[in-house]
Structure formats: structure tokens, C-alpha cells
Amino acid sequence: MRFFDVTVGRDGEERTVRVPxxxxxxxxxxxxALMKPGEAILSINQAVDDGLHHADGPPPKTQAEELAPVTSGSASVDR
Structure with missing residues (x-):
């Protein structure tokens, strides 16, 4: 897992959040998930690995996690 510094902002104000x-x-x-209403992503840069990373939020969900509530999969098939 890598870490990225994501710069977000609106109306000339910017801030950076770090995410894995x-x-x-x-x-x-x-x-x-960390953005305020009206903010946009301005840039995404990989953070330099200093071995002491601190993330401001959790990693993103995988595609399987995102689709799980929508797709029943084989677990729901009557047998």
C-alpha cells in the first residue's frame, strides 16, 4: 500500500489530506470521504516514503466491496 497526498480546495483555499x-x-x-461540500480534487501526488506515514482516512473500498450490497453472488442461491 502506498500513500498519496491529495490536495483539495474551493474558492482559493486549499488543504492536503494523506490517504493510503x-x-x-x-x-x-x-x-x-474526507472532502467538505463544494471542494474539488486539485492534485494527487504519491508521498515520499519516510517510514512514518500517518493517514487522514482509510484506504478506498475495493470494487468487490463496493458491489457487495448490490450483487447477491452465489451465497444467496438456494441449494
Whole structure:
């Protein structure tokens, strides 16, 4: 798992949140949970690994986790 610094902002104000994520695209997904109404993602940069990372939020959900409530899968099949 890598860490990304995601810069978010609105109306000229910016702030940076750090999130764990396997990819930069998923880092944006993870940052959404930390954003305030009206904020936009301005940039996503991989954080330098200093061995002391502190994340501001959890990693993003996987595609399987996102679809689990929608897709019943084989567990719901009557046998």
C-alpha cells in the first residue's frame, strides 16, 4: 500500500489530506470521504516514503466491496 497526498480546495483555499491507496485513482476515491461540500480534487501526488506515514482516512473500498450490497453472488442461491 502506498500513500498519496491529495490536495483539495474551493474558492482559493486549499488543504492536503494523506490517504493510503494502491493507485492514485483510488486515492482520489479515498479522499472523497474526507472532502467538505463544494471542494474539488486539485492534485494527487504519491508521498515520499519516510517510514512514518500517518493517514487522514482509510484506504478506498475495493470494487468487490463496493458491489457487495448490490450483487447477491452465489451465497444467496438456494441449494
Amino acid at each position: 491507496s494502491p493507485t492514485s485513482v483510488q486515492a482520489g476515491d479515498a479522499a472523497i
